[in-house]
Amino acid sequence: MAYPLRAIGKYWAKRLPATFHNGNSSPKLTFAMRKICVVITARASFSRVKTVLTAIDAHPGLALQIVVAASALSERYGNILPHLKEENLPVTAVIPNMLDVENPTASAKTTGLAVIELATFLANHSPDVVVTVADRFETIATAIAAVNMNIPLAHIQGGEITGNIDDRIRNSVSQLADLHFTATEKARNRLIAMGLPPHKIHFTGCPSIDLIYHHKTIEFDxxxxxxxxxxxxxxxxxxxxxxxxxxxxxxxxxxxxxxxxxxxxxxxxxxxxxxxxxxxxxxxxxxxxxxxxxxxxxxxxxxxxxxxxxxxxxxxxxxxxxxxxxxxxxxxxxxxxxxxxxxxxxxxxxxxxxxxxxxxxxxxxxxxxxxxxxxxxGHYPPSGLYGNGGAGQRIAEQLATVPFILKKHILSA
The missing domain is CATH 3.40.50.2000 (Glycogen Phosphorylase B;)
Structure with missing residues (x-):
């Protein structure tokens, strides 16, 4: 009988063989760490998933892959590589695909380049699930690459509404995704109204709000x-x-x-x-x-x-x-x-x-x-509309336990 590995630390989980034996041919313990690929394309996306990254990296049943691309590599718009290094988070790949995004043509070409490079990365690293964030235009590149390669896609912050092209990007990614983590209950209900299966939509709160609850007052210049x-x-x-x-x-x-x-x-x-x-x-x-x-x-x-x-x-x-x-x-x-x-x-x-x-x-x-x-x-009472902390941990736990079932395998009732 096989049992999932839970008790040993991540250090040993990455180094021990996948099957233990008790002196005969029957295995006593098997495990397979789930490889979670998170694609970050902008400084804002990093803050949105920072606590998700740390929770995945600390989880004994998960192996984190981080891909940094587009403006997240740019000094002009906020290079996140030094911050990832400071947090001791692993960067698996960098994809410098951003053109000078000052017009819609450049935005479209930047997205196309991301699809090409992400496809190569996914083929070489075979993640069990790809995680994409929110609604920036580059986000759909992650979704296109994962879906076309039959890799389950998880989407954070779907079901929200804003007033520009982000709505179309966000809703498109949500329709392509196999798993959803929403920041509010209303966002979850909106995804259900779009025809997505309720058991695949989890209201976790917004990971960026975790940073508020983790924050300690500091003095700095x-x-x-x-x-x-x-x-x-x-x-x-x-x-x-x-x-x-x-x-x-x-x-x-x-x-x-x-x-x-x-x-x-x-x-x-x-x-x-x-x-x-x-x-x-x-x-x-x-x-x-x-x-x-x-x-x-x-x-x-x-x-x-x-x-x-x-x-x-x-x-x-x-x-x-x-x-x-x-x-x-x-x-x-x-x-x-x-x-x-x-x-x-x-x-x-x-x-x-x-x-x-x-x-x-x-x-x-x-x-x-x-x-x-x-x-x-003056100041208002603090609001818990987007969560009260702990979203990153909840998302990591879901990624460690839920079945990764592609949409094409889900049969209608």
């Missing part, structure tokens, strides 16, 4: 660690954190939209910590607007960072007076922290949110009004 450009305002005073990405379906308006936000915050005369946007169609316009403004208004208490390690970023969020922009950070992490957030434009339209986030149009007057309202309101 962001200017010394991360450099950046601009003045160095005193962060003991009330300050704003801003992260605004181009809207992929409105890429021609990205420069105008970022200029409106910059012009709205300048008269407030508050310290502002500003982060570089993602690699998306329209990023060139956003970058041009930020650089031109910085040159004209160098004396303002604005500081611009490219990226920041999650524990430091969470500390900045926790202490800020208000978050401004169109990143899901304002809804997920800020909701869990109770930090007031101003959500600009359509990028997060439809996403579930807590009372901490107020919406406004991408116009200067509307942004000024919304920010002043949130500053006057």
């Amino acid at each position: 962001p200017y010394k660690i991360y450099g950046g450009v601009g003045s160095q305002p005193d962060l003991n005073e009330p300050y704003l954190v801003v992260l605004q990405h181009p809207v992929t379906t409105e890429s021609n308006h990205s420069k105008w939209q970022i200029e409106n936000t910059l012009n709205a915050l300048a008269p407030l005369d508050m310290p502002v910590i500003w982060f570089w946007p993602n690699a998306d169609a329209g990023t060139a316009g956003t970058a041009q607007g930020m650089r031109a403004f910085r040159e004209r208004h160098f004396g303002l208490p604005f500081h611009f960072f490219r990226h920041m390690e999650s524990r430091h970023f969470i500390q900045l969020l926790k202490n800020c007076a208000c978050f401004v922009g169109n990143s899901s950070v304002g809804i997920r992490e800020c909701g869990a922290l109770g930090v007031p957030a101003v959500n600009i434009g359509t990028r997060q339209c439809g996403r579930e949110r807590s009372p901490n986030a107020v919406d406004c149009a991408p116009g200067t007057t509307a942004i000024v009004s919304a920010v002043r309202y949130q500053l006057a309101h």
